[in-house]
Amino acid sequence: MNKKLILLSLVLLTPFVFLFCIFFGSVKLEFHEVIEGLLSYFKHNFTVDTSSYIQLIIFKIRMPRLLMSFLAGGILSMVGLLMQTITKNPLAEPYVLGISAGASAGAVSAIILGWFSFFAAFNVYAAAFIGASLATMLVILLQGKSQDTVRLVLIGMGVNAFFTSLTTFLVYSSNNEAQVRSAMFWTTGSLSGIHFEDLIPVAIGLAILIIFYYLVIKELDILLLGHRAAQNMGLNLFKLQIFLIVVSSLAIALLVSKVGVIGFVGLIVPHISRKLIGVKHNNLLFATIFIGGMGLMVIDTFARTIFSPNELPIGVMTGIIGAPIFIYILNSTREKI
Template sequence: MKFSILLAALLISLIFSVRFGSVEVDTADILSEVGTMISQGHMGNSSSAMILWQIRIPRTLFAMLCGIGLSLAGLLLQTITRNDLADPYVLGVSSGASTGAVMAIIWGWFSFAGSGSVATGAFIGAAVSTGIVIAASGKSHNPIRLVLVGMGVSAFFSALTMMVIYGARHEAQVRSAMFWLVGSLSGMQWSDISFTAAGVLIMMGLVFLVRNDLDLMLLGAGEAEYLGLNLKHFQLFIILLTSAIVALLVSKSGIIGFVGLITPHMARAAAGPSHGRLLIFSSLIGALVMIWSDVLSRTLFAPEELPIGVLTACAGAPVFIWIVTHRYGEGR
């Protein structure tokens, strides 16, 4: 029942998302243009058709994919660290990815990857920052320690990013690099969708394959190893997987924080602790959160656009504070 409600909400949200923006498109026009595309195989000649097919629909689809990817990344990090506060943004993964991306843009690093140099830089930065956090946290089971280490790593990579930007010689490079610091879904194209969709679908498939191992992690590291899980290899696999998806998303949209923190908690409340169900519910809820965050970013100050990273931080920071004060207060 809950799954059906979420799926229906997602389908409705996809329709309404392409309607709102600096220029509002009527639902009847949306249905008409979709019908034209299905029947004739190409979009119409109206201004509404161009807005829908060239701007709104690619952007909405990317928001959905971004929500799924960030939500699953947060779920994986919270599981392997056994920490309700874990999130790609909080733990510095996103900051590391942005540093690598900015280095690729301004310094020309990772040029061996060709057109994928930005994504490659983001992946390397994300993997390095995640590895530092895990290594610096050691075997401590104190969740606050992990968060504090993550904040320190995030601050370091954020400062490093600003140093790289400050040393840029061209204004265009600075504008492009500053994009990574606030997050935005503007300018998304169909070419961005296919690559991102492939990455997110692969991630979903891999999470489904290791769902039982993730359930074992809920028992604790010692118990999971006793039951046959190779903890070091499994943690390395999760680090590489989360780094890859965060890097892919950051290379396209910049830093978008707290989505991976909020949505797994909402999914657990709806689906329970089993990761087979959490995979589905986290994906649906993450997609809904990002789609409506994007709608608000386009409409709150229309025709100007609010960076979506600013909006998610405003919504996510209070949730982060609530979790700290209610779950990790004195004596808990």
């Protein structure tokens, strides 16, 4: 199938998936109720009628949550794509490599210990960024020049375990119940309680990723030839890795600060995108964003409806789906190890 047609199909499919997901939740909405609620919102100059429970559900609960799902899926998928490219490893992604856990540990340390208070309102973002950067640099330093898939996975598991344990330790060391409740959601990820203002830093994170992705898109395509060939062509691999580490860590930090740790999205989506679009990064960008965004919207819809009125944390759902796929990808690469 034509690649442009696939991309166009993904773009056109997204609003339909978005609208479909709005119907479902602890309160199921009928088609005519959603349409009437949307039309009324537009007729009244984009003002929510607080006397209408339909509009409150749509615009105060589900719409910001679905938009956050899309942004989160896009960021996680893009960072996974970048990690897999710069490490030349099909298993690289923010969760497996411990980057998300590092960001989570940083954010929790800011909440419970009050670190980085000199950043004022941005202290959680700053702490999450530092934690994500430390985790990423630690993985790359320990991996060295090795392209051993098992080695990378084991290093990532170690880094993930360390930062997850650190997060748990910090949570249990606090006597402040409000702090504990605030910090606990970082370990499993959650999209509940999202408001429109929460979307701003995450949208900025995705925009930063897209801008810097295009700045190095030629270098990313050169990396498809392999590290040695890329270096022979004059590519400064170390400089590129550090650059992408900083950008990816910033985006992950902004995301984790709002929704916590969500695993395996960045592992699975780049593989699906390559199957549909090919390996050229110019085509992969938007395919990865839209597949990741739509995928996480659907998964979150299941998470909040499968045990309605209770809901599963989104990180639990992605783990249930992603872990078997992770094992499959690991098994399929055994001949290269």
